Amino acid sequence: MGSAAGAPTHARRRAGRPPQAVLSSARITKAALKLVSADGYKGLTMAALAKSLNVAPSALYNHVRSKQDVLLLVEDHLMGRVDVTAFGVEPWAEAVKIWAHSYRNVFAAHLPLIPVIALLPVTNAPATITMYEAVTKGFLAAGWPSDSIIDAVVALESFIYGSAYDVNAPADIFDAGSLAPQAPHFAAAVTQRSNPGGQSDANAAFTLGLSAMIAGLLATSTRVSDTE
CATH class of the missing domain: 1.10.10.60 (Homeodomain-like)
Known part of the structure; x- marks a missing residue:
């Protein structure tokens, strides 16, 4: 039926889903x-x-x-930004350093999510699984026994997450204030803290701790190749 004379005509919306x-x-x-x-x-x-x-x-x-599905999307987005390209290319210790630094930097920018992501299952999170697969293959290639790899990764992650918080710590976090006379050794150590190469306190602590962890992990895994 046509429209009444003088009445405005309107284009009918096309059926179906919007183009995007x-x-x-x-x-x-x-x-x-x-x-x-x-x-x-x-x-x-x-x-x-x-x-x-x-x-x-x-x-x-x-x-x-659900919110759980949203968190899986967030987890996958963040884990997909962690650099795992050094595994299989660089020696194991160097690959771990590159991975750990990248991992820390990603989560240092998203601190509120650490308590959630650290406890979130990786089930059905493709980028997260891809990240862990690359790390696991890197450990295996370096001679790590399969039954020790996940424990080593979890130990490293615990350190990485804690270090991500330290990146955001205030510069005066160890200032004893008026209590300095009661803790003279601690106060002196804080004052004398010096980091080579102009590193920030957080980076210096992370470098020291990560090197110690890598050395300790190498010492506890006797099957890791001596050439690594």
Whole structure:
């Protein structure tokens, strides 16, 4: 039926889906990271995430079933940025250093997520699994026994996560203030702290600790190749 004379005509919206999806995993991940950066982990709720994406919660649930799914996206995004390219190319110790420095730097920029990611299963997180596979292959290539690799990786990760916090520590974190006379040795050690090559305190501590961990791991794994 035609329109009444003089009445405006409106083009009917075409049926079917819009030409581009309103949401994507990348958009959800980016928005989730932004929320955590602004309000901490507690600020990451499904309602807040939907609002930040300017969609109804129901639209968000069409892409992710729960907050756990969102966290898996975030975990995978961050782990995908960790550099594992040195494994299989550089000697084991050097590859571990490059991986550990990259790992620390990624999470130093996302501190609120450390307590969550550190306890989040890696199930169905492809970039995370890819990262761990590269690290495991690097350990195996260096002669590590398979039954010791995961314990070594967990030990390194514990140090890495703690060091990520240290990157963000205030410069005066060890200032004893008016209690310095009661702890003269500690206060003197803090004052005399010196880091070669102009490194920051956090980088110097990380370099020292990582070198000690690598040396200790090498000493406890007798099957690691002597050439590494």
